[in-house]
Amino acid sequence: MTASILDLHGISRSYSTRQGLFGKKVPVHAVDEVSLSLKEGQTLALVGESGSGKSTTGRIALGLERPNSGYVLFRGTELPAADTPAWRRMRAQMQMIYQDPLAALDRRLSIIDQVREPLDIHDIGSASKRNNKALAMLDAVGLNASHATSLPYQLSGGQRQRAVLARALIMQPALLVCDEPVSALDVSIQAQVVNVLMDLQKELRLSLLFISHDLKVVRQVSQRMAVMYLGRIVEFGETHLLLSSPTHPYTKALVSAVPVAGRRTRERIILKGEPPNPAARPTGCAFHPRCAIARPECVRVSPTFSTLPDGRSVACHAVHTNPPTKEVGS
Structure with missing residues (x-):
């Protein structure tokens, strides 16, 4: 069994923002109780709309930000405090690629x-x-x-x-966090850079946390995939399963937006409105204001993770599955 190189256990990260010029400070939950596991030599894709918490999760994974709660393990060892000798030694094994190469x-x-x-x-x-x-x-x-x-x-x-x-x-390094590494490039150039990255991953046995909103690229590079919405994981499993038969309504909407080659058609799922303000997070399931199948319990109760027979984990009241698991990706 392949060992984990990176484990995120219940990490949460919030910031304070002021409502208006003289308003009181309110918390903004960028990442909320996220647990994930990345296996050695594999690629885990983290997908979702802008503002879903993907980049913050990547920075926490590298120790560039500290979570308010939860912890990160790199090869079984908890990340040391930032800017310490132990942290610098560990960070030499972990690197990040950003979206804008000119700015980097x-x-x-x-x-x-x-x-x-x-x-x-x-x-x-x-x-x-x-x-x-x-x-x-x-x-x-x-x-x-x-x-x-x-x-x-x-x-x-x-x-x-x-x-x-x-x-x-x-x-x-053993671990590479790629934050939208090809989204700023032309499509033809994207393919070249992705191919170079995949070749080097095989040659150097790199493990990748691949942050992206482009599901076409995600399909090509990753073995497993986690879908984030407003700071939380809503579905996690093998990439080919989530892209071929998504279960969570949000995952279904994301997949429906991907163009299909040839004559095949796919019904486009149009989500209602924009993602809610993180400073005014909806009660219960955060997705319920935009969900076409929301129930009364979705407004009141935050869904727990359940496991499907194919091994994926889903946080949705409408999914009738096995008893819930404690951790996504465990």
Whole structure:
């Protein structure tokens, strides 16, 4: 049985915001009781609309933010406090790729200087060995020596994202958190970057937490998938099952929005309204104001997770399943 590399246990993260100029502070629940598990060498996709809490969950997984409650395990060890020697040692095994590669790169430094920088900081090897390793990593992501001496603005969007990937992998991490890594790229370039990422995952046996709203990309890269809505997981299971036969009404709506190739047609499910304000979270199931099959109990009671025979977990009152499980992804 494949061991877990990353475990999130009941993590919650809230912030305070003020209602109006002189109003009182109210909590905004960005992440609410999320539990997930990522297996070694696999990819777990985290999907949902903007504001669902995906990026905050990714930052908590890396220790860049601390949860208000719950905890994170990396290879069975709880993440140490930030900016401690133990945290820095563990963080060297965990890296992140952001959506905007230009914002992630220093516009004043050459690409090779930025890819080599983690080796320089940790003083790994001689200067020549560090330079050679940086060149080798650039080659691995499809960039050559001329790209290495370029400044970020001289590269295309796809080339910049390859450079960001090279920098993230230079320390040979075990875990990579990818936060919408190809959403800012053209479709043709997206495919190239995704293929490079998948090839390197196999070669280096990387584990990926892949945050995305693009279900076409999610289908290609992930083995398992978690659907988030307003800070909570609503459905979790094998990617091919959730995309071919979604169970939760929210998952069904997301899947229905994906174009289908050929002549096949799919009924589009149009959700009512916009996602609620996180500072005024609906009672019971947070999805009930937009749900076409909401019941009276959905307004009053927050649903617990139940397990279907195919192993997926669903939080929905309308789903008649096995007794509820304590943790999604366990």
